[in-house]
Amino acid sequence: MSVSARLGILFLAPALIFVTLFFFAPVVLTGVFSFTNMSTATGITGGAYQVTSNVLRQLADEGFEKSTLDRLGAKSYVVSAQALVVATTEGVVDKAVLVELESKHLGKTYQSRRDFERFLKKLKNRPRSTRDLKKISPYFRASLMGQRFESEEVLFAMLASLDLGLPDPQMRHVARASYTGWVWGTGNFKRMFSLGDNLRVLRNTGIYVVATLLLFNTGFALVLAIATFYLPGRHSAFFRGLWLLPRITPPVLYVLLWKWLAWDTGFINTILANFDIQSRNWMLDTGANAWLFVVLINGFVGASMGMIIFASAIKAIPQTMLHASEVDGANRWQQIRHIILPQIKWPIMFITVYQTLSLLTSFEYIWLSTDGGPGTSTEVWALAAFHAALDNYWGNLQYGYGAALALVLVVIGVVMSLIYLRLFNFDALITRPRIEQ
Amino acid sequence: MEIVVKGFTKHFGDTAVIENMNLTVKDGEMLALLGPSGCGKSTTLFAICGIHKMDAGQVLFGDRDVTHVPAQQRNVGMVFQSYALYPHMTVFQNIAFPLTVRRESKVDIKRKVMEIADLVYIGELLERRPAQLSGGQQQRVSLARALIRRPGVLMLDEPLANLDARLRLEMRSELRRIQQETGIAAILVTHDQVEAMSICDRIAIMDQGKILQIATPAEMYQRPVNSFVAGFLGDPPISFLDGVVRQGILVLQGDADDTIPLPEHISGQPDGKVLRLGVRPEHYQPHFPTKVKGAVVFVEMQGREILFDVKLSNGDLLRSVQAASSQFKLGDTVEWGVDPAQILVFDDHGTRL
Numbered sequence: 050m051s052v053s054a055r056l057g058i059l060f061l062a063p064a065l066i067f068v069t070l071f072f073f074a075p076v077v078l079t080g081v082f083s084f085t086n087m088s089t090a091t092g093i094t095g096g097a098y099q100v101t102s103n104v105l106r107q108l109a110d111e112g113f114e115k116s117t118l119d120r121l122g123a124k125s126y127v128v129s130a131q132a133l134v135v136a137t138t139e140g141v142v143d144k145a146v147l148v149e150l151e152s153k154h155l156g157k158t159y160q161s162r163r164d165f166e167r168f169l170k171k172l173k174n175r176p177r178s179t180r181d182l183k184k185i186s187p188y189f190r191a192s193l194m195g196q197r198f199e200s201e202e203v204l205f206a207m208l209a210s211l212d213l214g215l216p217d218p219q220m221r222h223v224a225r226a227s228y229t230g231w232v233w234g235t236g237n238f239k240r241m242f243s244l245g246d247n248l249r250v251l252r253n254t255g256i257y258v259v260a261t262l263l264l265f266n267t268g269f270a271l272v273l274a275i276a277t278f279y280l281p282g283r284h285s286a287f288f289r290g291l292w293l294l295p296r297i298t299p300p301v302l303y304v305l306l307w308k309w310l311a312w313d314t315g316f317i318n319t320i321l322a323n324f325d326i327q328s329r330n331w332m333l334d335t336g337a338n339a340w341l342f343v344v345l346i347n348g349f350v351g352a353s354m355g356m357i358i359f360a361s362a363i364k365a366i367p368q369t370m371l372h373a374s375e376v377d378g379a380n381r382w383q384q385i386r387h388i389i390l391p392q393i394k395w396p397i398m399f400i401t402v403y404q405t406l407s408l409l410t411s412f413e414y415i416w417l418s419t420d421g422g423p424g425t426s427t428e429v430w431a432l433a434a435f436h437a438a439l440d441n442y443w444g445n446l447q448y449g450y451g452a453a454l455a456l457v458l459v460v461i462g463v464v465m466s467l468i469y470l471r472l473f474n475f476d477a478l479i480t481r482p483r484i485e486q
Numbered sequence: 487m488e489i490v491v492k493g494f495t496k497h498f499g500d501t502a503v504i505e506n507m508n509l510t511v512k513d514g515e516m517l518a519l520l521g522p523s524g525c526g527k528s529t530t531l532f533a534i535c536g537i538h539k540m541d542a543g544q545v546l547f548g549d550r551d552v553t554h555v556p557a558q559q560r561n562v563g564m565v566f567q568s569y570a571l572y573p574h575m576t577v578f579q580n581i582a583f584p585l586t587v588r589r590e591s592k593v594d595i596k597r598k599v600m601e602i603a604d605l606v607y608i609g610e611l612l613e614r615r616p617a618q619l620s621g622g623q624q625q626r627v628s629l630a631r632a633l634i635r636r637p638g639v640l641m642l643d644e645p646l647a648n649l650d651a652r653l654r655l656e657m658r659s660e661l662r663r664i665q666q667e668t669g670i671a672a673i674l675v676t677h678d679q680v681e682a683m684s685i686c687d688r689i690a691i692m693d694q695g696k697i698l699q700i701a702t703p704a705e706m707y708q709r710p711v712n713s714f715v716a717g718f719l720g721d722p723p724i725s726f727l728d729g730v731v732r733q734g735i736l737v738l739q740g741d742a743d744d745t746i747p748l749p750e751h752i753s754g755q756p757d758g759k760v761l762r763l764g765v766r767p768e769h770y771q772p773h774f775p776t777k778v779k780g781a782v783v784f785v786e787m788q789g790r791e792i793l794f795d796v797k798l799s800n801g802d803l804l805r806s807v808q809a810a811s812s813q814f815k816l817g818d819t820v821e822w823g824v825d826p827a828q829i830l831v832f833d834d835h836g837t838r839l
């Protein structure tokens with residue numbers, strides 16, 4: 050490798066590191082997380098094994114036999130060698146009773162504490178006081194319920210001691226069901242496609258993107274750019290500056306202004322009070338109103354970028370071409386339709402694609418204004434991912450499921466970017482210099 | 487249709503670009519608007535076709551006062567210096583554009599485009615885009631677009647300036663042919679006097695926003711109103727000699743020995759009057775009577791002719807164009823003559839006497 054090539058890589062290194070850290074790493078991690086069931090409950094490190102009533106219910110759903118489950122859930126008492134060892138070393142004072150149990154009653158099982166203690170009382174070397182008796186019985190409790198096993202082996206040993214006669218696969222099944230940490234799996238995606246709510250969120254996303262884009266980010270931006278083009282210089286600068294304000298206002302403040310506009314005691318209601326109209330929260334009153342505000346809030350911010358790009362593209366059209374069209378008899382509308390719009394075709398395509406991508410992934414204004422409400426009527430995909438992973442109402446943050454939702458957006462983004470690179474075919478946009486013959 | 491411009495005045499900011507201009511283009515004629523760059527030719531054209539508003543004055547198309555009529559309704563055809571073709575349309579669509587915006591029927595449009603394409607010889611280029619055309623072809627398309635709806639007047643803003651020398655010659659005669667075939671009055675803006683003289687019926691010569699003279703090419707060449715016009719027309723250009731009148735004879739500046747008798751038609755000039763003589767290269771020849779002595783300091787062989795620069799003893803230059811057979815060489819001392827009848831005489835303001 051030549052010196053200059055090495056030097057080039059050296060100079061590129063900071064950029065490469067940044068791209069890796071802040072672009073590739075999040076995408077890769079999103080992909081990784083989406084194949085786990087990580088949540089607040091599982092934690093992001095390892096877990097333990099715990100058979101709970103939930104687990105039993107799940108196993109019942111998964112076809113375990115009722116008798117097996119009953120025994121798994123039962124609080125039985127077993128005179129096992131293991132329990133005897135523990136009881137001995139942990140200092141049951143009355144060793145005689147232990148010796149008797151070991152020599153004569155090894156293996157006996159009782160279904161309840163009462164039965165077991167009744168049996169103890171009938172022993173030859175039975176404990177003298179009821180208190181001592183009650184101290185002995187817990188050592189022989191053989192129930193899985195509520196116990197925490199740090200590893201699979203311990204759980205298996207316990208299951209073996211219950212003498213359930215479970216075959217190996219079923220043992221492992223129980224282990225899987227009772228594991229409290231996160232595991233790999235495609236469950237997130239199954240859940241995503243089976244949940245009816247997601248269809249609604251998808252439809253919301255479509256409404257949000259298409260409406261904001263057509264009405265504002267491209268449509269209104271185009272109207273502004275063309276209108277200001279025909280205005281005298283000073284006025285056009287003023288109007289363009291005006292439409293930049295929403296973009297440069299801090300989002301929280303900007304949305305707060307809108308909220309204030311729509312509040313029960315806000316601007317709209319104050320005005321309408323004069324006409325005896327019942328005050329209400331106009332933003333969250335109905336789904337349609339919420340949509341109106343969501344599109345307006347996003348559109349006022351989004352229109353400025355298109356406006357600037359379109360306005361400068363229009364300015365770049367050679368003046369003589371516009372003059373020529375006037376002399377040719379084109380009125381203003383025909384000039385716009387036949388000259389200006391075709392001439393700024395590429396900027397329009399660019400803004401449309403670019404803004405589609407950014408609208409798909411941006412939810413901050415919706416989050417700040419309606420937070421997806423009322424109900425889930427303005428919940429869009431990116432917001433749903435955010436809610437699932439980071440801002441869950443029930444407190445159980447589902448990192449894995451959220452990542453799976455986000456991964457959908459990543460995939461759409463990558464596919465659209467590829468299409469858009471093909472579409473714009475940058476080589477073809479550069480006109481080669483021509484030498485006049 | 488006759489075009490009349492009356493009292494036209496145009497300011498850009500504080501600078502007056504055109505002041506009180508009057509101009510008439512007769513029906514069917516081709517008028518050249520000739521002048522150096524920046525003198526206001528394009529501004530005049532833009533005002534006539536309505537792209538720019540006039541600050542004062544009137545434009546009449548025939549009997550119709552179009553001063554306040556927008557460009558769209560003036561029915562003028564214009565060929566821009568840069569051609570201003572619409573790059574996103576095919577040649578056909580470009581030419582058809584003036585008809586399309588007037589919503590003419592598809593059949594009519596097609597017929598007219600074919601007709602005009604035949605007139606300017608671009609019939610086989612109709613499906614191409616402007617970027618796929620050479621400069622001369624773009625020029626023809628632009629011309630076709632300007633002509634397609636039979637404009638009342640055709641405006642050509644430096645139409646040949648962007649072409650190479652050979653193509654310029656060819657398009658020059660093409661322009662004239664097409665203008666004469668259509669019979670449409672035309673204004674040709676140019677800074678090239680050869681172009682103006684060779685294809686126009688009349689020339690309006692401009693300088694700094696004013697029209698100095700309007701005349702036929704021959705008239706303007708032979709009887710320019712002032713030294714600016716005399717200097718602007720002719721290639722190689724006219725030579726000027728400054729001097730003072732002494733007893734009916736012009737004593738050239740700087741050297742009392744060099745004198746030239748004043749031509750007969752300029753008699754009775756008082757002693758001490760400052761004058762400027764203009765001598766065209768074809769009127770300073772070995773055989774002419776009024777001899778002026780000098781040294782050949784520059785020789786340029788132009789094929790059919792040779793161009794000589796002769797330096798007089800006071801340092802002034804006279805040019806001479808002679809047949810290529812001429813035997814004079816660089817450094818020769820010569821005593822060639824001026825044709826007294828052809829000498830142009832200007833006063834100290836530059837006005838021809």
Ligand SMILES: Nc1ncnc2c1ncn2[C@@H]1O[C@H](COP(=O)(O)OP(=O)(O)O)[C@@H](O)[C@H]1O
Pocket residue numbers: 498499503521522523524525526527528529530
């Ligand atoms: N839009 C304009 N704004 C200011 N000055 C202009 C404008 N158009 C032309 N001018 C000035 O007016 C003068 C005449 O310009 P123009 O008519 O284009 O000259 P030309 O004879 O070369 O066609 C020039 O000095 C030019 O700088």
Ligand SMILES: [Mg+2]
Pocket residue numbers: 527528529643644
């Ligand atoms: Mg010009």
